[in-house]
Amino acid sequence: MSAPLLEVRELWRSYPRVQAVRDLSFTLERGQITGFVGPNGAGKTTTMRIAATLDVPDRGDVFVEGTSVLVEPRAARARIGYMSDQFHPYPNLDVLEFLDFFARAQGLRGRQRLTTVRSVASFCGLLEFADRPATGLSKGMGQRLHLAKTMLHDPSLLILDEPASGLDPRARIEFRALLKELAAAGKGILISSHILPELGEMCDAVVVLERGRRVVSGTIAEIQKAVQHEQAVTMRVLGDADAAERFLLTWPGVGSLRRDGARFVFPFAGDETALGELLARAIAAGVRVVEFTRTEADLEDIFLQTTKGNLQ
Amino acid sequence: MTAADPIVSAATPPSTLPTEPTRWTLWSDRLNPILVREVLQSVKGRVFALTVFVALLVSVVIAVVTVNAYEPRGDAGRMAFNAGIATLMPLLIFVVPMQAYQSMRLELRGGIVEQLLLSRLVPRRILWGKLQAALVQFVLYVAVLAPLLATSYLLRGVDLPTILVSLLFALCACVAATAFAVSSAAQGVLPAMQPLANLATAAGLGLASFAFVGFAGSGAYTYSVGWLVRSNECTLTIVGIALATAAAVVLSLLVAQSFLLHAFENKSTGFRVFLFALPVVAFGWVLAFMPRSSHDEFLAVFGMSLLVVGIVFGQFMVTEQRELSPRLRAHVPKSRLASLVAAPFLPGRDRGMACLVLYLAWLGGLVAVLWPGTSSRWIGELLRSAGLCVPYAIVYLGLGRWLRGFLPSSVAGNHVARVLLPLAVVVFMILPALVDLMLRGDVRGWHVGHVMNPFWTIDVHNRAEAWSSVLPWAIGVSIGGLLLQVPAMVRGQAEVAAAAAVRRERARTA
Ligand SMILES: Nc1ncnc2c1ncn2[C@@H]1O[C@H](COP(=O)(O)OP(=O)(O)OP(=O)(O)O)[C@@H](O)[C@H]1O
Numbered sequence: 001m002s003a004p005l006l007e008v009r010e011l012w013r014s015y016p017r018v019q020a021v022r023d024l025s026f027t028l029e030r031g032q033i034t035g036f037v038g039p040n041g042a043g044k045t046t047t048m049r050i051a052a053t054l055d056v057p058d059r060g061d062v063f064v065e066g067t068s069v070l071v072e073p074r075a076a077r078a079r080i081g082y083m084s085d086q087f088h089p090y091p092n093l094d095v096l097e098f099l100d101f102f103a104r105a106q107g108l109r110g111r112q113r114l115t116t117v118r119s120v121a122s123f124c125g126l127l128e129f130a131d132r133p134a135t136g137l138s139k140g141m142g143q144r145l146h147l148a149k150t151m152l153h154d155p156s157l158l159i160l161d162e163p164a165s166g167l168d169p170r171a172r173i174e175f176r177a178l179l180k181e182l183a184a185a186g187k188g189i190l191i192s193s194h195i196l197p198e199l200g201e202m203c204d205a206v207v208v209l210e211r212g213r214r215v216v217s218g219t220i221a222e223i224q225k226a227v228q229h230e231q232a233v234t235m236r237v238l239g240d241a242d243a244a245e246r247f248l249l250t251w252p253g254v255g256s257l258r259r260d261g262a263r264f265v266f267p268f269a270g271d272e273t274a275l276g277e278l279l280a281r282a283i284a285a286g287v288r289v290v291e292f293t294r295t296e297a298d299l300e301d302i303f304l305q306t307t308k309g310n311l312q
Numbered sequence: 313m314t315a316a317d318p319i320v321s322a323a324t325p326p327s328t329l330p331t332e333p334t335r336w337t338l339w340s341d342r343l344n345p346i347l348v349r350e351v352l353q354s355v356k357g358r359v360f361a362l363t364v365f366v367a368l369l370v371s372v373v374i375a376v377v378t379v380n381a382y383e384p385r386g387d388a389g390r391m392a393f394n395a396g397i398a399t400l401m402p403l404l405i406f407v408v409p410m411q412a413y414q415s416m417r418l419e420l421r422g423g424i425v426e427q428l429l430l431s432r433l434v435p436r437r438i439l440w441g442k443l444q445a446a447l448v449q450f451v452l453y454v455a456v457l458a459p460l461l462a463t464s465y466l467l468r469g470v471d472l473p474t475i476l477v478s479l480l481f482a483l484c485a486c487v488a489a490t491a492f493a494v495s496s497a498a499q500g501v502l503p504a505m506q507p508l509a510n511l512a513t514a515a516g517l518g519l520a521s522f523a524f525v526g527f528a529g530s531g532a533y534t535y536s537v538g539w540l541v542r543s544n545e546c547t548l549t550i551v552g553i554a555l556a557t558a559a560a561v562v563l564s565l566l567v568a569q570s571f572l573l574h575a576f577e578n579k580s581t582g583f584r585v586f587l588f589a590l591p592v593v594a595f596g597w598v599l600a601f602m603p604r605s606s607h608d609e610f611l612a613v614f615g616m617s618l619l620v621v622g623i624v625f626g627q628f629m630v631t632e633q634r635e636l637s638p639r640l641r642a643h644v645p646k647s648r649l650a651s652l653v654a655a656p657f658l659p660g661r662d663r664g665m666a667c668l669v670l671y672l673a674w675l676g677g678l679v680a681v682l683w684p685g686t687s688s689r690w691i692g693e694l695l696r697s698a699g700l701c702v703p704y705a706i707v708y709l710g711l712g713r714w715l716r717g718f719l720p721s722s723v724a725g726n727h728v729a730r731v732l733l734p735l736a737v738v739v740f741m742i743l744p745a746l747v748d749l750m751l752r753g754d755v756r757g758w759h760v761g762h763v764m765n766p767f768w769t770i771d772v773h774n775r776a777e778a779w780s781s782v783l784p785w786a787i788g789v790s791i792g793g794l795l796l797q798v799p800a801m802v803r804g805q806a807e808v809a810a811a812a813a814v815r816r817e818r819a820r821t822a
């Protein structure tokens with residue numbers, strides 16, 4: 001079996017007074033998009049910088065296709081495209097010149113450089129802006145340029161630190177499509193973001209961090225299953241809502257009940273059979289149920305449930 | 313994304329962009345990307361256009377003034393040349409380096425340099441690119457002022473060799489100043505040092521160019537160069553200045569590179585090899601150009617200076633982190649012999665100590681081999697002082713290495729140790745004096761309590777010509793100090809040997 005595209009192994013990194021990353025491990029496969037989420041200061045940027053060879057851990061290691069970023073940083077760099085959370089282009093260069101420079105820096109030459117710059121610019125929707133000064137771009141255009149620059153050397157792993165911040169809704173949708181296309185072409189993407197609904201839509205897996213520690217990780221389905229027993233059920237009834245409330249309160253597995261008129265929201269501990277049983281018994285008991293839904297945990301719920309809001 | 317990539321080539325761009333490489337594209341492929349970018353940026357930027365315009369304006373003014381003041385056999389040509397050089401110099405030792413400084417700073421501040429480091433550009437190439445860009449600017453500025461320089465030649469104010477040598481020195485100054493500027497900008501990686509670096513660079517370069525304008529404007533520069541060109545010391549001076557420039561440039565770039573390299577890369581070997589090369593270059597120059605009769609003076613003065621340089625380098629070497637980084641461990645020379653020889657040059661304070669001891673032996677050995685003998689009194693004194701410096705170097709640097717062990721093993725610990733060590737010397741100098749003051753009311757004279765004060769101790773014993781009574785002490789302390797360092801030095805070698813063994817083992821199993 002070949003090595004995973006990215007393997008973070010028992011990573012520790014401290015700053016004075018802050019333990020930014022504690023014993024973090026996870027892997028990422030080819031073709032996979034992994035969301036990297038956590039409250040501010042959770043250690044996402046720190047981890048990504050270590051993986052991108054820009055920082056060194058106190059302990060632990062990161063492997064890209066089996067190559068340690070600590071032992072062979074240069075070999076690892078060739079395989080990684082790292083898009084940092086800030087972008088400052090050079091003054092006095094236009095978009096194309098900017099890309100051309102980084103293509104040269106990546107060792108591309110002659111015709112190959114021209115075609116690469118062209119196709120990357122077109123892939124990121126930058127062609128119309130080719131002769132704009134790179135410093136004069138809007139935030140979203142800047143992000144596209146940044147991403148284009150990150151892809152010039154055809155890295156197999158993209159590490160994107162909050163790439164979607166500052167993009168308008170349309171640009172975000174385009175960006176998502178872009179990443180999906182890249183993943184479909186076999187690239188692995190580690191992406192951090194605070195816009196959770198969006199990550200949920202494109203990620204195959206997530207790693208949730210809090211105070212430098214991994215609190216949960218896995219594919220979204222796995223995590224949903226894991227946190228399902230605490231999932232919220234919404235029930236709306238017609239008629240005697242008090243009777244319905246009494247019924248629900250006596251039922252085992254129903255957690256703290258919230259009532260809003262004839263609408264009840266409660267966490268339900270139990271599997272789908274138990275839930276079906278609850279509904280059947282409710283109807284049998286004369287409760288006139290008109291709406292009964294179990295909300296699947298989305299990334300936001302997972303995030304809220306697994307993190308405690310501790311900042312560092 | 314290469315051209316072969318399926319997704320990207322699928323999206324065919326509209327054909328507004330060139331697809332066929334132009335001659336410029338192909339030709340510029342061979343250049344350093346940094347150079348290409350810097351030139352492109354300065355062509356588009358304002359500073360360059362402005363300075364070229366000013367330089368042109370000044371040269372026209374000078375030309376007009378010169379022509380008006382022209383009288384046959386007057387020194388209008390010389391005046392024009394002085395004015396031209398005085399215009400050129402601030403451009404070369406202030407504007408060009410400051411541009412390099414600014415561009416480096418900008419890259420560091422915006423985190424662009426990290427993006428560069430993630431590309432295939434290694435720090436060395438980035439820094440060379442900056443120097444090359446400075447060279448291009450040098451050529452352009454000289455070209456702008458060339459008509460003026462040519463006029464001064466035609467007016468018979470200055471001869472061709474003077475012009476060429478002046479430009480050569482200007483080139484040396486420009487390159488050295490740029491390297492200095494780039495290296496002080498690179499130190500901005502540590503934000504705490506940035507204001508200091510800003511101030512030092514601007515002030516240093518500003519003062520230098522200010523002083524030079526006075527020097528050249530008054531005609532003293534042209535006069536000196538003119539004199540030099542006709543003297544028989546011309547070659548040795550030019551070679552000496554070129555070598556000094558090269559050394560300054562290499563050192564600046566090593567410093568800059570050490571700030572840009574990955575934390576686990578080798579930042580030490582360059583410095584250590586540089587240190588070992590210095591005596592060879594310096595003594596080589598002496599042997600090549602100096603009459604045999606003055607070899608003793610030069611060897612003694614250079615030897616003493618190189619000893620001090622070695623101690624300064626040593627201070628850095630013995631305060632590094634102890635262990636090899638995982639990266640270096642995986643890259644030590646595989647063979648037993650090569651790893652043994654290379655070990656003192658590899659990072660780590662234990663090996664740094666070994667390197668320092670080797671350097672002292674190397675320097676002493678070179679001086680001894682080349683020593684022609686002397687009858688001069690001051691040279692004898694200088695040599696004795698140097699001899700007495702050795703035990704101090706060993707004791708204090710040993711102390712520094714020991715102190716470093718108590719500090720955190722981070723890079724910050726290295727910096728702290730580098731401040732603490734000189735501080736320790738100062739404390740050892742002041743403390744006995746304070747005790748004297750409290751016990752006796754004054755500091756009357758040297759006594760054995762002041763033995764840790766190298767300057768006073770060496771001076772007193774040199775003055776009293778008590779050489780023979782101190783010699784056994786000096787030798788004893790050196791040997792004792794060395795013996796104390798032996799376990800550390802062995803440990804340093806052993807770490808490399810072990811890493812080499814692991815590599816051999818891997819190679820066998822693989
Ligand atoms: N250079 C530094 N010096 C000191 N502390 C640092 C440094 N960089 C990061 N930290 C600390 O490490 C912790 C983790 O920071 P990091 O930037 O990795 O968080 P993050 O998850 O990316 O947060 P955000 O969502 O706000 O971007 C924070 O507490 C931060 O204050």
Ligand SMILES: [Mg+2]
Pocket residue numbers: 044045046085161
């Ligand atoms: Mg961050």
